[in-house]
Amino acid sequence: MRHRPGGLAVTAAIIGVLVAIPTLGVLGHLFRPSGEAWRGMAGTVLPGYLLNTLWLLLGVGAGTAFGGIATAWLIVMCRFPGRRFFEWALTLPLAVPAYVLAYVYADFLQFAGPVQTALRDLFGWSAGDYWFPEIRSVGGAIVLFSVAFYPYVYLLARTAFIEQSVCAIDASRTLGAGATESFFRVALPLARPAIAAGVALALMETLADFGAVAYLDVPTFATGIYRAWFSFGDQAAAAQLAAALLLFALGLLLIERTSRASRRFHQATHRYRALPSFHLVGARAWAATAICALPLLIGFALPAAILLRFAVLSGDAQWGERYFVLTRNSVVVAMLVAFFTVALATIIAYAARNERSPLVRWIARLAGMGYAVPGTVIAVGILVPMALFDNALDSWMRSLFGVSTGLLLTGSVAGIVYACVVRFMTPGMQSLEASLARITPGIDGASRTLGAGPFETLRRIHRPMLRGGLASAALIVFVDTMKELPATLMLRPFNFDTLAVQTYNLARDERLAEASTAALTIVAVGVLPIMLLTRAALRARPGHAG
Amino acid sequence: MKAFSGRAVALALVMASSGLAGTAAAEDKVVNLYTGRHYQTDEKLYAEFTRQTGIKINRIEGKEDEIIERIRNEGANSPADVLITVDMGRIWKAEQAGLLAPVKSATLEQRIPSNLRDPEGKWFAFSTRARVLIYAKDRIKPEQVDRYEDLASAALKGKVCVRSSGNIYNLSLLASIIATQGEQKAEEWAKGVVANMARPPQGGDTDQIKAVAAGQCDVAVSNTYYFARILNSTKEDDKAIAAKLAISFPNQADRGTHVNISGGGLVKTAPNKQNGIKFLEYLVSDEAQRYFANGNNEYPVAEVKTDNKVLEGWGSFKTDKVNVGELGRNQAKAQAIFNKVGWK
Numbered sequence: 001m002r003h004r005p006g007g008l009a010v011t012a013a014i015i016g017v018l019v020a021i022p023t024l025g026v027l028g029h030l031f032r033p034s035g036e037a038w039r040g041m042a043g044t045v046l047p048g049y050l051l052n053t054l055w056l057l058l059g060v061g062a063g064t065a066f067g068g069i070a071t072a073w074l075i076v077m078c079r080f081p082g083r084r085f086f087e088w089a090l091t092l093p094l095a096v097p098a099y100v101l102a103y104v105y106a107d108f109l110q111f112a113g114p115v116q117t118a119l120r121d122l123f124g125w126s127a128g129d130y131w132f133p134e135i136r137s138v139g140g141a142i143v144l145f146s147v148a149f150y151p152y153v154y155l156l157a158r159t160a161f162i163e164q165s166v167c168a169i170d171a172s173r174t175l176g177a178g179a180t181e182s183f184f185r186v187a188l189p190l191a192r193p194a195i196a197a198g199v200a201l202a203l204m205e206t207l208a209d210f211g212a213v214a215y216l217d218v219p220t221f222a223t224g225i226y227r228a229w230f231s232f233g234d235q236a237a238a239a240q241l242a243a244a245l246l247l248f249a250l251g252l253l254l255i256e257r258t259s260r261a262s263r264r265f266h267q268a269t270h271r272y273r274a275l276p277s278f279h280l281v282g283a284r285a286w287a288a289t290a291i292c293a294l295p296l297l298i299g300f301a302l303p304a305a306i307l308l309r310f311a312v313l314s315g316d317a318q319w320g321e322r323y324f325v326l327t328r329n330s331v332v333v334a335m336l337v338a339f340f341t342v343a344l345a346t347i348i349a350y351a352a353r354n355e356r357s358p359l360v361r362w363i364a365r366l367a368g369m370g371y372a373v374p375g376t377v378i379a380v381g382i383l384v385p386m387a388l389f390d391n392a393l394d395s396w397m398r399s400l401f402g403v404s405t406g407l408l409l410t411g412s413v414a415g416i417v418y419a420c421v422v423r424f425m426t427p428g429m430q431s432l433e434a435s436l437a438r439i440t441p442g443i444d445g446a447s448r449t450l451g452a453g454p455f456e457t458l459r460r461i462h463r464p465m466l467r468g469g470l471a472s473a474a475l476i477v478f479v480d481t482m483k484e485l486p487a488t489l490m491l492r493p494f495n496f497d498t499l500a501v502q503t504y505n506l507a508r509d510e511r512l513a514e515a516s517t518a519a520l521t522i523v524a525v526g527v528l529p530i531m532l533l534t535r536a537a538l539r540a541r542p543g544h545a546g
Numbered sequence: 547m548k549a550f551s552g553r554a555v556a557l558a559l560v561m562a563s564s565g566l567a568g569t570a571a572a573e574d575k576v577v578n579l580y581t582g583r584h585y586q587t588d589e590k591l592y593a594e595f596t597r598q599t600g601i602k603i604n605r606i607e608g609k610e611d612e613i614i615e616r617i618r619n620e621g622a623n624s625p626a627d628v629l630i631t632v633d634m635g636r637i638w639k640a641e642q643a644g645l646l647a648p649v650k651s652a653t654l655e656q657r658i659p660s661n662l663r664d665p666e667g668k669w670f671a672f673s674t675r676a677r678v679l680i681y682a683k684d685r686i687k688p689e690q691v692d693r694y695e696d697l698a699s700a701a702l703k704g705k706v707c708v709r710s711s712g713n714i715y716n717l718s719l720l721a722s723i724i725a726t727q728g729e730q731k732a733e734e735w736a737k738g739v740v741a742n743m744a745r746p747p748q749g750g751d752t753d754q755i756k757a758v759a760a761g762q763c764d765v766a767v768s769n770t771y772y773f774a775r776i777l778n779s780t781k782e783d784d785k786a787i788a789a790k791l792a793i794s795f796p797n798q799a800d801r802g803t804h805v806n807i808s809g810g811g812l813v814k815t816a817p818n819k820q821n822g823i824k825f826l827e828y829l830v831s832d833e834a835q836r837y838f839a840n841g842n843n844e845y846p847v848a849e850v851k852t853d854n855k856v857l858e859g860w861g862s863f864k865t866d867k868v869n870v871g872e873l874g875r876n877q878a879k880a881q882a883i884f885n886k887v888g889w890k
Contacts, residue, residue: 044885100570110749112756120760127744127762136748217710217748217890227712230611231881314781319588380615387619394623407623411606411616489614494578494625505584505607510752510772514586 008454009360012351015344016363019422022381023369027243032236040263041232053220055138056145056213057203057248063146064196064202067295068153076161080280080288088534090292091151094476095526097483097500098148099211100519103507104303105144106215109135141218145206147299153198155537160194161187178422179278200252201427204372207248208423211485211504221245222374229380239386242377249372253365253426256281310516316506319517327521330498333413333488334481337420338474341428344421345473346466349432350458354444364429372427375486378419383491386410386418411493419487424480428473435469436462468536475533479526499525555714559775576602577821581630582610582619583808587841594837595828601821606620610636617645622815627822630672630810633714635721637669637809638874646811649823657848662807670827671807673844676865677719678803679794680755683764691765691794694723694804698738706739707754707763710747711884715769715806720883721876722804725868729879737887748888752776755762769806773858774843795863802864808844 060448074080075087107113109132116132119125134140164187210222229238280288342434352364370378390407397405407414439462447457463470464506485500492501499522506515579592584607592603592807600671610631617626617640620712629645631637640646646668654663654670662671679691684704690696697706724732744763752764755773773793776784795803810829812822828834830848839852852858 018846041885058864106749110753110757111762112746112753112760117760127760217746219712219890223712229616231712232878259679376612379612383616383619387621389621391621404623407620407625410620411625489608490616492606494606501607506586508584509586510750511586 003293006355006454008347008351008433008458009355011112012018012348012360013073013363015348016360016367017345017369019367019370019425020363021385022419022422023242023246023366025381025385026377027239027246029235029239030243032239034105034234034236034240041224041227045219049219049221049224052138052213052218053207056206056218056220057139059138059142059151060145060206061199061203062140064150064153065199067146067150068157068198069188069191069195071150071295072154072157073187074162074288074292076158076277077179077183077187078278078288082289082292086289086292086296088531088538089296089300090154091530091534092296092527093147094151094479095523095530096148096300096303097211097485097503097519097522098145098209099215100307100484100503100522101144101148101299101303102141102212103503103512103515103519104306105135105140107512108306109133109140114478135236136216136218136219141213141216142260143298144212144216145202145209147295147408150295151203152201153195156194156198156523157191159537160191164190173266196255197430200255201371203252203429204249204426204522205495207245207252207372210374215507221248223288225374225377229377238377242373245372246369249369250365252372252433253368257365278480280361304520307516307520307523311520314513316502316514316517318502323517323521325452326497326499326502326518327525329496330482330500330522331525333416333420333498334478336413336417337481338411338478340417341421341477342432342474343423345425345428345432346470348425349429349436350454353433353436354454368426368429370422371424373423375419375423375484376490377423379487379490382415382419382487383410386415388535411491413493413496415491418490419491420477420481420484423484423487424477427480428477431470431472431476432466435466435472439465468539472533472536475529475536478529479533480520482526516523548678550876574818575600575821577721577818577825578604578625578627579630579825580606580608580613580626581611581810582608582632582636583630584632585842586803587837590841591834591837594833595825598828599821599824599856601824603825611639614640614643614645617813618643622839624813624815625817626813627816627818628656628810628825629813631809632806633718634807634808634809634870635669635714635718635874635877637807637811638870639877640680641668641811642874645814647814647816647819649826650767651823651827653829654828659847661870662809664811664870667807669811670826670830671809671847672755672834673808673838673842673846674805674865675769675808675844676795676803676805676863677715678768678770678773679765679796680758680768680791681794682758682761682790683792684790685764688792688794692796692798693800694719695735695766696796697742698735698766702742702765704744705764706742707744707757707766707831708739708747709750709754709767711889712883715751716767716884717877717880718806718873719767719804720880721873722866722868724876724879724883725872726866729883732880733735733883733887736889740887740889756787759790769859770845770857771843775852777814777856778843778854780827793860795860799866801868802866805845805865807847807870808838 063528071086071090074087075083077092109115111127119130168186168190169182172186177185207221210226213220213223221244225238225241225245228234348367349363351360387407389411390410393408394405397403443461444457447461452460483500488498489501489504499518502518503515503522506518592605596602610633613629615634617624617629620626628641631640641664649667651667658670663669679697681691690701690804696702711717720732720736725737733785751768753773755768755776758766759765777788779785797803810826812819812826816822833852835846835848835850836852839846839854839857843854843857845857846852
């Protein structure tokens with residue numbers, strides 16, 4: 001039908017390149033000579049960093065998969081006390097930044113913390129008399145990341161289970177399979193692509209994290225990149241490590257994409273009816289309640305309660321008008337990022353759907369890499385070209401018109417927005433592509449036959465049909481940006497603090513109790529969009545777009 | 547979902563964002579501060595400068611390494627006037643990167659002892675903090691912890707709590723030991739400390755102090771202001787911790803206690819040079835020096851009487867007057883030694 005690249009493909013390509021620049025910019029240092037201090041590091045600590053990262057990925061992969069699948073299956077297939085509440089509440093841990101979980105639990109569970117102190121007082125133990133799990137360890141990090149990120153798997157697996165043709169489950173039951181057997185032999189394999197996609201998102205977040213692992217003293221790949229770049233000033237080593245990290249990320253992205261692509265073929269029929277549900281009673285019902293309550297408790301209720309207690313007893317001395325400004329800054333940046341991410345992701349996702357050129361598909365893939373890259377790396381990747389551009393423009397304007405433009409973009413809100421768009425393109429694109437996939441290509445064909453161009457089709461046909469997907473994408477990017485710290489910290493303008501920055505500054509000054517106020521505000525502001533997001537997801541029913 | 551009107555949202559966003567930032571514009575009466583100081587109590591310090599001079603302070607707080615990277619990339623057009631760090635290794639690094647301009651100021655030279663400023667005037671220390679040992683009064687005798695070397699002695703096996711090696715305060719401490727004792731002795735010391743650790747390094751200085759109070763270890767390494775903050779606290783929890791602990795300023799009989807600085811300098815490309823120098827001079831005034839002590843429990847560099855009872859109670863002590871340039875140069879060696887001996 002079309003052979004020359006259309007305007008849409010070109011637009012998507014430009015956006016894709018812009019989004020990929022910060023990551024590629026860091027890789028540009030790949031072939032610089034490597035520094036000496038760094039070589040010593042490679043032989044001593046780096047293997048440990050790598051091992052930590054691998055264990056984390058394995059553990060968080062297993063943890064989020066298990067937590068997400070178990071809760072989604074129970075919610076979709078069973079009736080038990082609290083099911084209606086858990087159905088939406090299970091996504092609440094998304095509002096709590098991973099580094100806040102680390103702050104709270106490291107303090108709560110350490111030797112000198114309240115839990116161990118109470119145990120010692122109660123039983124008369126002293127140091128060395130008893131064993132207690134060490135929160136500042138790979139295991140501790142796995143648990144915290146798992147409860148922070150399992151909602152991605154839960155949301156996707158839940159939709160997958162609902163969308164499964166009832167016939168498949170019915171058939172398996174008719175053939176004599178029990179509930180357990182139909183789960184393992186039919187439902188789980190059918191939902192596998194959605195689960196893989198959710199786990200890939202969780203693992204990319206894990207790879208990108210620096211704040212939580214730094215606080216838990218579990219050095220990872222991200223730590224290695226950071227130390228190489230900043231402590232040793234060795235950009236080449238940092239770039240080499242970043243390249244290795246990107247390979248991981250690319251692998252995860254491929255898993256995520258191919259999983260989603262193959263999902264289409266699993267839909268055997270378009271006839272749906274409400275799934276039969278198992279009424280659980282007695283001990284089994286309470287076990288189901290407990291399974292759903294556990295991640296919610298660890299990932300949301302307990303940390304929120306601890307923060308609230310801190311905030312009330314000895315909160316931030318700056319509580320007051322300043323918090324209005326902090327909240328406004330956080331919210332406005334998050335809204336800007338959500339808007340631009342969704343707008344740009346729509347164009348890329350739509351081009352990837354319509355254009356057959358492999359180039360566009362690769363660009364879409366490149367654009368998604370930022371999700372697995374630590375925010376600091378993206379910040380450096382943006383700072384360097386942005387400052388170059390500003391300075392070049394300035395000297396050009398000076399020589400031509402004798403006017404100095406100074407630094408136009410560097411140190412402006414635009415830099416932060418740019419960085420966050422790069423970081424959060426993947427989760428934005430993900431929920432868009434999911435709802436785009438539900439619109440049959442026949443509709444596109446009809447619109448094009450009637451003379452509408454691709455942009456017009458997008459605007460007049462798809463946008464209205466995509467509303468749900470757009471809203472979900474915007475909400476998830478909004479919440480992610482509210483939690484974002486490293487890029488904001490490095491790129492922000494003068495006197496521009498956000499809630500995340502305030503939390504970090506106080507925690508860095510070892511004033512955890514005071515930091516609780518800002519942390520709690522992040523959580524509180526995040527809860528509303530997450531409830532909206534969940535409501536939209538819950539309403540989405542098979543057979544309807546969005 | 548409700549109708550999602552792209553245009554309305556875009557309009558709202560533009561309107562909202564126009565109210566943000568825009569503060570770094572070319573005003574005459576401003577000074578632009580890039581700072582690694584992250585102490586909330588500094589608000590008063592800055593407010594007092596604006597009250598006295600009418601010069602507004604624009605601030606970016608962050609991690610020093612990132613701030614230095616930012617100034618370097620911003621180049622000739624960087625708005626930064628003054629750079630402040632909380633560690634001598636970093637201010638040395640900024641100086642080495644050629645980011646700082648020499649400042650000639652009688653006030654600064656007169657108020658700051660010569661070992662706490664760069665001979666060329668590229669950086670000045672405004673406050674100091676000692677790296678001291680905090681120990682449990684009931685389990686440790688003072689003479690067991692009166693030297694840094696004691697941390698590596700067999701008598702303290704399984705009793706030492708200290709934070710990780712990536713921490714800049716530990717790097718500077720080891721750099722000072724390299725400078726005074728040589729690399730080999732420094733490595734032996736680090737090895738001995740690792741062998742004595744009660745637990746793998748974790749948490750911040752406050753966490754180490756709390757671990758001693760709770761009985762996980764008997765002696766911790768900490769900066770003075772973290773311990774002074776607990777001693778000055780009115781919270782019951784903190785009072786209970788303070789009651790169990792004592793402080794040791796190590797090596798009083800020989801080279802003196804290792805002292806780190808919070809210092810700053812004028813950025814070479816500073817657009818508001820005069821205001822920048824005014825700000826540096828303000829930081830050594832009696833008022834400002836008192837804020838460092840009264841607000842954040844740091845030691846002033848100038849001779850002033852403070853209201854900080856804890857600091858005044860500790861009195862004066864002998865400091866290790868090792869050359870700052872040497873400390874800066876030794877940072878990489880220090881990290882290499884830490885990595886080698888397995889100090890996490």
